[in-house]
Amino acid sequence: MIHQYKLGGYNIVLDICSGAVHVVDEVAYDIIARFLDGSREDILAAMAKQHPHIPAADIAECYDQIAALKEDGQLFAPDTFEPMAGHLKAKTSGVIKALCLHIAHTCNLNCSYCFASQGKYHGDRAVMSFEVGKQALDFLVANSGSRRNLEVDFFGGEPLMNFDVVKQLVAYARSIEKDAGKNFRFTLTTNGVLIDDDVIDFANREMSNVVLSLDGRREIHDRFRVDYAGNGSWDKIVPKFQQLVKARGGKNYYMRGTFTHANPDFLEDIKTMLDLGFNELSMEPVVCAPGDPSELTEEDLPVILDQYEKLAELMLERDKAGKPFTFYHYMIDLSGGPCIYKRISGCG
Amino acid sequence: MEHIKTIKTRNLCDSAKNGGCGECQTSCQSACKTSCGIANQKCENTKASKNSK
Numbered sequence: 001m002i003h004q005y006k007l008g009g010y011n012i013v014l015d016i017c018s019g020a021v022h023v024v025d026e027v028a029y030d031i032i033a034r035f036l037d038g039s040r041e042d043i044l045a046a047m048a049k050q051h052p053h054i055p056a057a058d059i060a061e062c063y064d065q066i067a068a069l070k071e072d073g074q075l076f077a078p079d080t081f082e083p084m085a086g087h088l089k090a091k092t093s094g095v096i097k098a099l100c101l102h103i104a105h106t107c108n109l110n111c112s113y114c115f116a117s118q119g120k121y122h123g124d125r126a127v128m129s130f131e132v133g134k135q136a137l138d139f140l141v142a143n144s145g146s147r148r149n150l151e152v153d154f155f156g157g158e159p160l161m162n163f164d165v166v167k168q169l170v171a172y173a174r175s176i177e178k179d180a181g182k183n184f185r186f187t188l189t190t191n192g193v194l195i196d197d198d199v200i201d202f203a204n205r206e207m208s209n210v211v212l213s214l215d216g217r218r219e220i221h222d223r224f225r226v227d228y229a230g231n232g233s234w235d236k237i238v239p240k241f242q243q244l245v246k247a248r249g250g251k252n253y254y255m256r257g258t259f260t261h262a263n264p265d266f267l268e269d270i271k272t273m274l275d276l277g278f279n280e281l282s283m284e285p286v287v288c289a290p291g292d293p294s295e296l297t298e299e300d301l302p303v304i305l306d307q308y309e310k311l312a313e314l315m316l317e318r319d320k321a322g323k324p325f326t327f328y329h330y331m332i333d334l335s336g337g338p339c340i341y342k343r344i345s346g347c348g
Numbered sequence: 349m350e351h352i353k354t355i356k357t358r359n360l361c362d363s364a365k366n367g368g369c370g371e372c373q374t375s376c377q378s379a380c381k382t383s384c385g386i387a388n389q390k391c392e393n394t395k396a397s398k399n400s401k
């Protein structure tokens with residue numbers, strides 16, 4: 001399977017099943033597009049018409065290079081993976097290596113676009129007890145098989161509304177991990193309202209990653225991310241996020257925004273994040289009920305698609321200027337990325 | 349004349365032979381939460397990723 005596209009002056013060809021990536025010239029791009037549809041002679045004849053300025057010998061040479069890559073398994077590689085999906089499921093059956101702990105089903109913000117219904121998930125307001133969390137960690141260790149790296153995300157709602165239990169659970173996990181032969185990696189996702197020096201110190205010591213919710217421009221953020229009195233949270237949280245990130249000393253974090261019908265031009269929000277000094281960024285489309293005012297529409301799509309392309313250009317510009325930043329979905333490790341098992345199994 | 353430049357990538361077909369250790373990050377534990385992205389997950393099996401490049 002081939003996916004080919006043009007962007008930023010490059011002709012890019014992805015060979016999906018082998019994972020190969022090729023940058024090609026115009027004639028190679030056109031030959032690849034029809035390589036499986038005709039004989040060598042037919043394609044060479046068609047290319048001679050389409051590219052009259054290119055010598056026939058060059059076109060033939062190009063065709064043969066493509067044929068050699070096909071032979072080598074780097075173009076038009078067959079999909080031999082489909083039967084592996086079931087095999088993988090059986091291989092990992094019953095093994096758990098990660099938990100998302102809903103440490104607080106409550107929140108100190110009242111964001112109408114929240115996919116978790118203001119943290120309550122359509123239930124009662126509640127916080128997790130230490131005992132429940134402890135049993136969850138014991139369950140994870142007991143069911144993790146031979147996996148060494150175990151991941152626990154403190155999520156909500158707003159997990160800092162139950163911060164004491166977060167601290168107790170981390171202490172408990174640290175107390176058992178060595179004897180259990182495990183390595184816990186914790187993540188904290190927070191709206192920032194309750195960040196203080198204690199939280200910053202703890203998060204930077206114990207959390208392998210923190211996810212900080214910020215939608216970008218003040219007016220965009222404060223449209224949805226308001227407290228129960230209706231006040232925007234941008235002014236309150238941005239200095240706290242800046243303090244936390246500065247103290248993080250290079251450890252991972254994500255500044256994570258949501259874009260909605262109100263800001264399909266989300267590149268402007270990414271620029272705001274950059275202006276504020278953040279450079280590990282993520283923006284995700286809103287998840288909401290059909291008909292919600294924040295819902296993205298068909299009309300938003302061309303704008304959004306254009307933003308993703310402009311984002312790539314901005315990343316290159318900033319990289320050349322010595323001010324690089326990362327964007328979650330563009331952090332693709334071509335040479336050391338996930339194996340095919342991971343790609344097939346997806347999230348887990 | 350060079351018509352095609354191939355970027356060095358991990359060979360996925362080879363990774364079928366020695367991948368699947370399951371030690372890499374669970375993708376929903378990171379920033380996305382509401383979408384699934386896996387291409388950016390780092391392989392934590394040094395031996396397998398070296399062998400399959």
